[in-house]
Amino acid sequence: MRIIVDGFGGDNAPGEILLGCARAMDELGIDISVAGDKDKLLSSARELGIEDKFSKMEVLHCTDVLTMEDEPESVLKAKSGSSMAVGMQALRDGKGDAFASAGNSGALAMGATMIVKRVKGVKRIAFAPVLPTTKTPFMISDGGANVVCRPEMLVQFGIMGSVYMEKVMGVKSPRVGLVNVGTEEHKGDDLRREAFALLKECGGINFIGNIEPRDIPYGVCDVAVADGFTGNMVLKLYEGTALAMMGMVKDIFKKSVKNKLAAAMIYGDLQGLKKTMDYNSYGGAPLIGAAKPVFKMHGNAKAYAVQSALRLVRDCTQSGYVEAITAKLAEKD
């Protein structure tokens, strides 16, 4: 399997990206193509002492870079020669099996839609991160690609998310819930009420009705369906609150010698908790609905997170989730 990686996406490019790729080649037995300026990549590889690994990567040479400030549309025109755009063009042309970038999310969704294209029948591509809970992990679909949505888009987010959780995460009959202000059927705005009615009728998925955000951390569902605005709120507040709480616990443990001793006694268990709630160990998230596997890595991903993300990309791509989504939507047609 060959994974194409955007060498110049994210806060820590290209160094940490290259390092993560090098480690992933070793661990996962995958081939890597990296899009970006050949000279800059080489000198970065030299600095890191991974020249030998780098020599085994294919370089898709291009000198332009798409930044966080660029408009999403720029990936198609002004920045069509950027590492992100070139990577997706290569994926489209069959020069690799999947694409991953830690760059501008909006541009990535735009490129996935217009360069890689969508699975037949897909209205909108969704950004679909899988996050930990106290019990089982869950997916947010859509986690932020589509700020404004129609009800039928939410239904597709639910269907695609369900297929992904079954294929990739091995969940039998994933519980699909609609994120809402209350559990009763009539709750929420028009978008929620119409989406509820459509999800209830749609068949082929295990729709469990409305779910309230307070139950999400306890694993109330496998797929949390939301418009991209709401999904992005859930994603960012969930991550932020978990991190803040971990930080407060950490502060307690550093407060005194006695507390440090207590911390040492339960160090292993605390690390376990940290790992459970650490989204970096999940590494990345798919853009479901794209005709080929496209993944977003965390913007501040370092080598470890890049390596985790590439493991996810490999496992997902092998699972055949794109084909499964294609088949499921063809059924619905």
Add this chain to the structure above:
Amino acid sequence: MRIIVDGFGGDNAPGEILLGCARAMDELGIDISVAGDKDKLLSSARELGIEDKFSKMEVLHCTDVLTMEDEPESVLKAKSGSSMAVGMQALRDGKGDAFASAGNSGALAMGATMIVKRVKGVKRIAFAPVLPTTKTPFMISDGGANVVCRPEMLVQFGIMGSVYMEKVMGVKSPRVGLVNVGTEEHKGDDLRREAFALLKECGGINFIGNIEPRDIPYGVCDVAVADGFTGNMVLKLYEGTALAMMGMVKDIFKKSVKNKLAAAMIYGDLQGLKKTMDYNSYGGAPLIGAAKPVFKMHGNAKAYAVQSALRLVRDCTQSGYVEAITAKLAEKD
């Protein structure tokens, strides 16, 4: 000061409500009127052994009860004889200085609007809980009273929230932020972009621009402005995630004898953290924009939370926040 309390609102009414009222009379030196069935209240007071305290409360006798299943509108018609409606009618008629209920939020907002009425110029009453963060507490305005909003409503939520945080919480020049998917000005949907423009121009408040949910737990703002759908998401996910994390830490401490020992060593500090993040110690939340002080208590409030809520109601009412909101909106007129 006389606070009117809905004796039959919430999961633990009337027992825990009465108990909380009795304790609050002792602690706070306030008078209490309680709305509800006189006989049932008396027999509950007897069971709890607080007959003497109960004899000092004024009872607004009524036999009907508004339930969680009732439509909000019922507070005006079918259930206009319920304890919630009777309590608000008494407030309107000057038979008390503030009203508090742990009952149906939608009905409470409806009653505040139609029975107690709004401050002149207020478009919508907002449910405005104040929550803890790792640094300073913040208010969500609106936390769920208005699922669908226009941009100018969000502006008023910001103004009213700002006045409240200054008057009640003593915050100088409260930082008012718009909850959004990114910090840049152009982010979000039409509602967010239009509200941003209006907030920026409005003057008289310290508008700090868009805020991202991931920064909320770190005290990025004093007032988080949102439509009621988004605000309710933030409220419920924030509470749920904090509780889930506390639960996971607790589980670690119960895992083994060694861990229990470690927990004992830092017991005091852990209790401090729990208290910091415990919304029950905040007790209740105002419905800002109502012409007189109306408060929502947590639906599952027990005596301790009722007592905390009544402390908040007293402090708020004394602060003159309603008059301050009235003056501020008159300026804007």
